[in-house]
Amino acid sequence: xxxxxxxxxxxxxxxxxxxxLNCSFTDSAIYNLQWFRQDPGKGLTSLLLIQSSQRxxxxxxxxxxxxxxxxxxxxxxxxxxPGDSATYLCAVIKGGSYIPTFGRGTSLIxxx
Amino acid sequence: KAGVTQTPRYLIKTRGQQVTLxxxxxxxxxxxxxxxxxxxxxxxxxxxxxxxxxxNKGNFPGRFSGxxxxxxxxxxxxxxxxxxxxxxxxxxxxLHASGQETQYFGPGTRLLVL
Numbered sequence: 001x002x003x004x005x006x007x008x009x010x011x012x013x014x015x016x017x018x019x020x021l022n023c024s025f026t027d028s029a030i031y032n033l034q035w036f037r038q039d040p041g042k043g044l045t046s047l048l049l050i051q052s053s054q055r056x057x058x059x060x061x062x063x064x065x066x067x068x069x070x071x072x073x074x075x076x077x078x079x080x081x082p083g084d085s086a087t088y089l090c091a092v093i094k095g096g097s098y099i100p101t102f103g104r105g106t107s108l109i110x111x112x
Numbered sequence: 113k114a115g116v117t118q119t120p121r122y123l124i125k126t127r128g129q130q131v132t133l134x135x136x137x138x139x140x141x142x143x144x145x146x147x148x149x150x151x152x153x154x155x156x157x158x159x160x161x162x163x164x165x166x167x168n169k170g171n172f173p174g175r176f177s178g179x180x181x182x183x184x185x186x187x188x189x190x191x192x193x194x195x196x197x198x199x200x201x202x203x204x205x206x207l208h209a210s211g212q213e214t215q216y217f218g219p220g221t222r223l224l225v226l
Contacts, residue, residue: 046215
């Protein structure tokens, strides 16, 4: 059974810092990995999708990497801003069935 | 382009009742997936519908069911509600297949079972 772990569970940083959020998974037979953000009491917003054959994806200040063999992904946030405050979730999509397994998320607070 | 909409946004029910939640996907999207989010279990996949057929199903009891209509709108039903069914229920739509491409989530329906 796929297990997805996100470290740290919570993070509080001053504005301007560069951040690294970690996601690890136990079964490397994945189709892709997706990063989402969730604002309090709301739905998820897709940030980045990395196919299993890719090593990284970039969007603006966000960069996500994938090392399938070691079962790890990292989300790098450059020059953090208060508007980045949210919970960040990673989801690992199983090959074949395409059923996603989500991590518990990293709750990020960026204070001015 | 309108986003994913879910109705109702909030719902209070009592144990033993049943509930139906509705999801309207983004226009042109044919895949709709449902998720349950609780503080204890996190975000868990319920099921996915594509072209009115259930394509994938998560590990939930048969009390949880769903369907999709020809216009891609979807409903999920929970019968014989239990206290543990209290959760935020999210639906997401995508063009073809939820796990293979970007999903767009609705704001969710918050269900409280008393």
